[in-house]
Amino acid sequence: MDKKKFARVAESLRKFQRAELKEFENELGQKPVDKVYVDPLEGEAVLETVLSGNTTFLFGRKGTGKSTIISRAQSELRKKQDSLSIYLDVKSINETSQTSSVLSNFSENREVVLEIIQPHILRKAFLIEIFTKLIDELDSICKKTSIIDRFLGRHYKYEELKSEIDLLKERARSGVLHNAELPILQTIEKEVKKRHQEGLKRKDNAELAGEASISKASIKAGLKTEDVEEILDDDEVYEKYSKAVLRTFPYQELIKKLTDLLNELSFSSLVIFFDDFSELTWIEQRLFVDVILAPLNNTSDEKIKLKVAAYPGRAYYGNIDPSKIDILNLDFYHLYKSSDVQTMEQKAIDYTRRLIENRFLAFGIRPEDYFSSVADIKDYYILLFQVSFNVPRLMGHILHSCYLDQVSRNEKITLQSIRLASRKYYENVLFQYFDRKNRYATEPFSRKLDRYNQKLLLKKLTNESKSLKTKISTGEVGGKYFEGLSNPPVSHFTVYPTLEPMLASLELNFLLTKYHEMRDKSGNDVSVYCLNYGLCEDERLAWGYPKGRRDDRSYFVQRCFSYNGVVHQFLASTQTIKCDSCGATYPIEEKEKIEYFDWLCKECKQGRCKVTSLSDDYIKELQNLNEDLKLEEVELDILEILKSEGREMRAGEVSALIDKSHQLVGWRTTKLKENDLVEKESKNNVTLNKITERAKAIYFNDESESNLKT
Incomplete structure (x- = not known):
């Protein structure tokens, strides 16, 4: 042994990393990924699909192997003389653009408030950085490979392309606004002003009657990032905004110059791999597709091939036609879907x-x-x-x-030690998605509320399974079908496909997993889901279904496993429909009716309605939290890793476990050190990080954690 x-x-299996496994070269040789790669399908069907000439979207939850497949595909492409491949980590590029000196000194005498300009400039900086990285990677690959001679002969074209990108970057960093941008930014500010005014009116009608003006100072005082994002969620506003941004980038011209360069270098194609696409905010993701992906995909005469890795249900296609691209989902149900x-x-x-x-x-x-x-x-x-x-x-x-x-x-x-390991992972990692992040992460309230409601839903589903176990054991439900089962499995349940979106976040975080699709006893299509194995171990619930029974294939469709009513009851108690103008509310049962009339409010006939989560108890709980203790989500992730590993760690080691760049980890640990949450020590010219006792006492108090599930 x-x-x-x-x-x-x-x-080698558990780390977040750029999947090339370079740190394992001593054991595995120069191309580790070639040695360890195992295709999820026979005949390497997944790899062959990614290597095809079509644009490909590769879906899978965190850790499903998207980056490994990309790395293996690149290894194959590098063997070809007529094509180039480039890998771009979208999330890391976004992090770099956010932490660099993008924001220069802005004048307060602008025609748009600073709180609207700043995120706009950051979004532009990110888009420019993507194209900059693409060009830089092309330069680097050409100089490292055997095509250096032909590349140098065309190097002036590359330099011309590079200088145009640098000029765009400089303009963005200096805060220069294009004529096409100002009108839509002013429209956004006007909408913010309108909503802020309506909020104040509802708070104190007498104080703001009629067309009272709201100063920029007043807007600034009440403006939050999520307010602007909500406005950009409006399709009409977003379309104007994205077109304005696109007009500020001469991408059609840049793409043409890039394809001309590829032609002169005698390459049949340039394959660009975009990883961690879904880590962007929804607005960033839409802009990324509309300004970068769609133009590259639609206007490069098929010279440029795109391969995009994303989370299930977190992808936006924009002007990319889904019917003309390959879509692969790595989650097991989609890969191995069968009739039984x-x-x-x-x-x-x-x-x-x-x-x-x-x-x-x-x-x-x-x-x-x-x-x-x-x-x-x-x-x-x-x-x-x-x-x-x-x-x-x-x-x-x-x-x-x-x-x-x-x-x-x-x-x-x-077998028991594997079950115990699963339970530990649930308790120490998966369940913390709810509690520690909600208590201490600095993030929009709407995100906290959504996570809180997910926690309530999971608890409701779990309690239903525990109750069902008792009822089956006592013969209250199921009749003769369950006879002879001393510990009936109750880990799986069914819902109608229309309710799947309600379970999406829990599934994305591995607390639930879609298992199968079938018909129930009434002939209706249903989706089978299951609770996380470690959760079932924690709650002492048997996982799976009885093996060896003649009718075990019909186990899941017993009526007692239908949780449609459970989910509907939860939605009715936690969600309502609210007008963004007059504040009128409607029961969730009226959703289809209101949606039919394009979400127009039937009270004021002007505002738009949307589904809103409710939780008065949680709002009170948040108000009692100490704001001074809150950290950015990435900072909490760093502390969790340092605590769980129980040793001094380099920034690179931490980054490999939390899927962030080592530069970002280095910056954040410096900030944590200033707050006496992390200790830094230099050994042999290497900086090591260690969690402090103060951080353990605040964020990992055993007494508080023992109460997390209550």
Whole structure:
């Protein structure tokens, strides 16, 4: 038993990283990703799809292997002489643009308030930075490869293109506004002014009667980032805004010059991989597509091929026609969808086996040497699939926990130790998505409220499963169908497809997972979801369905597993429909009727209605929180990693585990040090970070955490 090699296997799976696995080159050779890559489908069908000549959107939750597939595809493309490939980490580029010296000194005598100009300039800086990075990467690749001679012959064209981008960047950083931008920014300010005025009117009607004017100082005092984003959510306002931004960028001309350069270099195509696309805000994402992706996709004469990695349900296509592109979803249900559960599971478990066996083999060890012979090795693959749903990063966390608890002590892994690792991951990582972030993260109130409502919904679903377990055990529901089941599995439930959007955030964060689609006993289409395995372990709920029963295929469609009523009751208690103008509210049951009339308010006939989350209790809870203790979300993530790892860490080590750039981690840890939350120490010219006792006492107090689930 080689403990160190097992630890490296787990580490290679669990890290957020640019998937090339460069830190493992000593063990795996010069091209680690080629050695460890295992395609989710037989015949490397996923890789072949990504390598096709079509624009491709690759969907998957965090850790599903999108970056690994991209890295493997790039490895193949580099072998070709007639094409180039470029990788752009969209999130990192966005972070760099936000933390650089983009914002210069702005004059307060502008025609638009500073709070509207600043985010606008930052968005422009990000878009320019994307194109800058693209050109820089092209230059770097050409200089590193055998095409250097032909590239140098055309280098003047590259320099011309580069100087135009630099000029755009300089204009953005200096805050120069284009004539096309000013009118729409003034429109946005006018809308902010209108909403601010209406809010004050509702607060004190007598004070602001008629057409009372609102000063810029007054707007500034009440203006929040989410106010502007809500205004830009209006399709009509956004369309004007995006067109104005597009007019300030001569992208059509730049793209033409780029394709001309590729032609002169005798390349058939340039493949651009855009990773972490969904990490952008909704407005940034839409602008990114409308200003960058769509023009590249639609006006490059198919010279430029786009490959975009995104989260499920978090993608905007804009003017890109979805019917003309390839769409791949890496979540197991979509990859292995079949008419019956068993066939789907067999395909998924086979991938688990191939992934584990290949990864162990790459490091020169065998799975059989680390898993107890008390159970068959196939049983371990089945359980690893169930606790991770084939998400390599989750699998890495499970194996890392097993390393700490068993392998490091020369003990072999058992089925029970995998279940315990799943429970620990749920308690220490997944559940913290709700509590620590909601308590201490600096973010828009609407996001906190949405997360709080998700927590309530998950609790309601879990309580329903616990109640159902009791009712089945006592014979209150199910009749003879459940006879002989001493511990009936209640982890899965069904809802109508129309309710799937209500579960999307919980699924994105691995607290729920879509498992299957089928028809219920009434012939209606239903979607089968399941609770996280670790959550079920925590609540002592049996996971799965009874195996070996003659009618086990119909287990999920028993009427007691229909949770449509549960979700509807939750929505009725936590959501309402509210007019953004007069403030009138309507019950959620009237949604379809109001939506039919294009969300027009039937009271004032002017305002637009939208679904709003309600929680008076939570508003009171937030008011009691100490604002001084709040941190940016990334800062909380840094503290969580330093706490969970329990050791001194380099910025690069932390960044690999939280999916942020090491530069950003370095800047944030410096800020945390100033607040006595992180200690920094230099050893052998390397700066190491360690969480302070003060930070542990404030953000990881054992007593407060024990009450998180109540």
